[in-house]
Amino acid sequence: MNENLTTKLPRHKAKSSPELDDTPPGRFSDGDRAGLYKAIYERRDVRSEFLAKTVPEDVLARVLLAAHHAPSVGFMQPWDFLVIRSSPVREQIYDAFVSANEASAEQFEGERQSLYRSLKLEGILDAPLNICVTCDRNRAGPVVLGRTVAPEMDLYSTVCAVQNLWLAARTEGLGVGWVSIIQRQALHDILGIPQNIVPVAYLCLGYTSRFYRSPELAEKGWRQRLPLDSLVRFDGWDSTQESTHLSDSEETLLERIRQRQKHFDFF
Numbered sequence: 001m002n003e004n005l006t007t008k009l010p011r012h013k014a015k016s017s018p019e020l021d022d023t024p025p026g027r028f029s030d031g032d033r034a035g036l037y038k039a040i041y042e043r044r045d046v047r048s049e050f051l052a053k054t055v056p057e058d059v060l061a062r063v064l065l066a067a068h069h070a071p072s073v074g075f076m077q078p079w080d081f082l083v084i085r086s087s088p089v090r091e092q093i094y095d096a097f098v099s100a101n102e103a104s105a106e107q108f109e110g111e112r113q114s115l116y117r118s119l120k121l122e123g124i125l126d127a128p129l130n131i132c133v134t135c136d137r138n139r140a141g142p143v144v145l146g147r148t149v150a151p152e153m154d155l156y157s158t159v160c161a162v163q164n165l166w167l168a169a170r171t172e173g174l175g176v177g178w179v180s181i182i183q184r185q186a187l188h189d190i191l192g193i194p195q196n197i198v199p200v201a202y203l204c205l206g207y208t209s210r211f212y213r214s215p216e217l218a219e220k221g222w223r224q225r226l227p228l229d230s231l232v233r234f235d236g237w238d239s240t241q242e243s244t245h246l247s248d249s250e251e252t253l254l255e256r257i258r259q260r261q262k263h264f265d266f267f
């Protein structure tokens with residue numbers, strides 16, 4: 001990275017006195033870093049705990065602007081944000097969810113199906129606000145820097161915006177729940193989204209009575225977080241993790257990951 005550029009970056013100060021701030025240029029202060037990691041670890045997918053409380057416009061503006069600052073291929077910014085408050089509209093979306101969810105439940109069998117049916121997988125009517133994040137695949141014309149050999153990059157960019165929104169919302173005390181159990185065509189029909197625009201995410205958003213400490217699906221026995229050390233590979237897919245094949249630094253990295261994940265096990 002260009003050193004001059006780095007040194008010109010604004011210093012983020014968590015400490016009250018600037019003289020005490022010895023944060024290296026370009027790096028966040030301990031407080032700022034802790035805030036970001038806290039948002040990451042304490043973000044949850046929220047379905048049941050929404051409160052009716054209104055989300056003030058300035059808070060929503062901050063969250064949407066955070067989403068708009070996501071990275072995007074060729075700086076395409078392919079997203080639009082449909083803010084949905086109307087109860088009749090949300091009721092139609094909810095009906096679309098119910099029929100898609102019934103079909104989804106049929107994909108599982110026996111106890112797994114019973115457990116699936118016991119899960120609440122949306123907060124469409126409970127949350128005061130729903131947001132549909134879409135992707136305009138033609139926003140920057142047919143040829144986009146970075147998308148020439150990987151056309152799906154615009155969709156990935158839109159997902160980056162969703163993640164920014166999700167994290168920013170968490171710092172504001174807002175819960176977000178992603179509902180993907182809705183036929184895409186139903187979103188086109190109900191929301192009048194043109195066929196050339198892709199609905200990427202349907203989100204429920206609002207203040208909550210609480211946030212689960214760990215993913216609700218983990219707490220309810222659906223699926224647990226995987227050990228990260230088993231997902232890290234070195235220099236190629238087939239690299240083995242047998243200790244004889246690992247360099248000291250690779251072994252140290254995996255050990256640090258194990259220690260850290262044990263520490264954060266409950267997330």
Ligand SMILES: Cc1cc2c(cc1C)N(C[C@H](O)[C@H](O)[C@H](O)COP(=O)(O)O)c1[nH]c(=O)[nH]c(=O)c1N2
Pocket residue numbers: 043044045046047120121122177178179180181214215216217218
């Ligand atoms: C693309 C995509 C799509 C969905 C989700 C997420 C993502 C990324 N999730 C939320 C998902 O279940 C949740 O993220 C995981 O269970 C992990 O929990 P936390 O997000 O860490 O709380 C989700 N949850 C839900 O109740 N109904 C849904 O339809 C979906 N769909």
